[in-house]
Amino acid sequence: MSVSRATPKPLVSVLLPVYNGEPYLGAALESILRQDYRHLEIVAIDDGSTDRSLEILERYRKADSRISVRSRENRGLITTLNEGLALASGDLVARMDADDISYATRFSRQVALFREQPRLAMCGTGVDTLIGDRIVRGKPSPIYRPGSMRVLSMFFTIFIHSTVVFNRRLIPEEMLIYDGAYPHAEDFDLFRRVADRFPAMMIDEALVAYRIHGDSVTSRHQRQMRQTHLKIVAENLEREGLFDDASSLREIGVVASKETIRVAAEFIVSLERKIASCPPETRQAYEDGMLCFFYFLYQLIADEKRPELTHDFLTRTGKWNLIRRRERYGLFVGARAPWCSRLSLAATKRVDALARHLQSVPAASVLPQNGVV
Secondary structure: OOOOOOOOOOOEEEEEEEOOOHHHHHHHHHHHHOOOOOOEEEEEEEEOOOOOHHHHHHHHHHHOOOEEEEEEOOOOHHHHHHHHHHHOOOOEEEEOOOOOEEOOOHHHHHHHHHHHOOOOOEEEEEEEEEEOOEEEOOOOOOOOOOOOHHHHOOOOOOOOHHHOEEEOOOOOOOOOOOOOOOOOOHHHHHHHHHHHHOOEEEEEEEEEEEEEOOOOHHHHOHHHHHHHHHHHHHHHHHHOOOOOOOHHHHHHHHOOOHHHHHHHHHHHHHHHHHHHOOOHHHHHHHHHHHHHHHHHHHHHHHOOOOHHHHHHHHHHHOOHHHOOHHHHHHHHHHOOOHHHHHHHHHHHHHHHHHHHHHOEEEHHHOOOOOOOO
């Protein structure tokens, strides 16, 4: 009589790069150590921090044998991530940033999905947003439909980096590497390469709290990130045969001017026409991806705080109906009196900030506090 054996739990290697993460590192580590899925290791690499990050890592390492720590001079995020991949032992590799928080059921939920879908290469989750001491609850997105991930991955970073888990049993070793040619959008590049060949899925529920603060990588390197993002989208559209040469799109990432905005707007209009002729089974995903890319360009232009440029972009694309009523009013006025538009948009931001505050909850009520567990 044969005795059935339970499938062994896969080891989850949590890849944690750290650079000057002192203010938030303790809470991030505790959120991993308090997971209800216990079969994990933390591969922490201190990338030449000049604050107390290494001291914090060593204190936690001494308290929990699942943590390994490597420290050396600063080499940058991409090198650090690839070093961590080489050190990781698990069949599943999870990403985690030193300023974010993983909720207690995150890994058990993701591991369960890989068990249900053995051909799944990659999965991410939704996020709540952590601003100061408040949590703003995330909402599910209707664009994550079955079979849509490959197309969506052409237009934007389909997962927040801190939510992703990779399946090394499926993804070839030579593919699971971050490419230094895509600085500050290395995750976008890797996700699009994996999703192009293998299934990817989203658990469209917040299992991570994503922290927004002025010293984050996203905040410090926004311009370079946007330029690389445009480069990747251009490459994808050329590969798909939607454009013979999309390189002109990248110029708006260097400078927002009347000319670069004209080119970007014409690009969006032309892309819409081409997507309209796509087969019905993929058209919706292309439309969703294109809309996300439109909002990316809109935000890039709006951040220049030159309302006449934003007005020109929305007029050329014919998409005034896609932005909020308050912003439409401010931009119409601002095209004639820019000082007035800036006041209007500033007021909009204050109202939105208040709305977020009213819809949020105290972080202390749901997040672990600093200190060694």
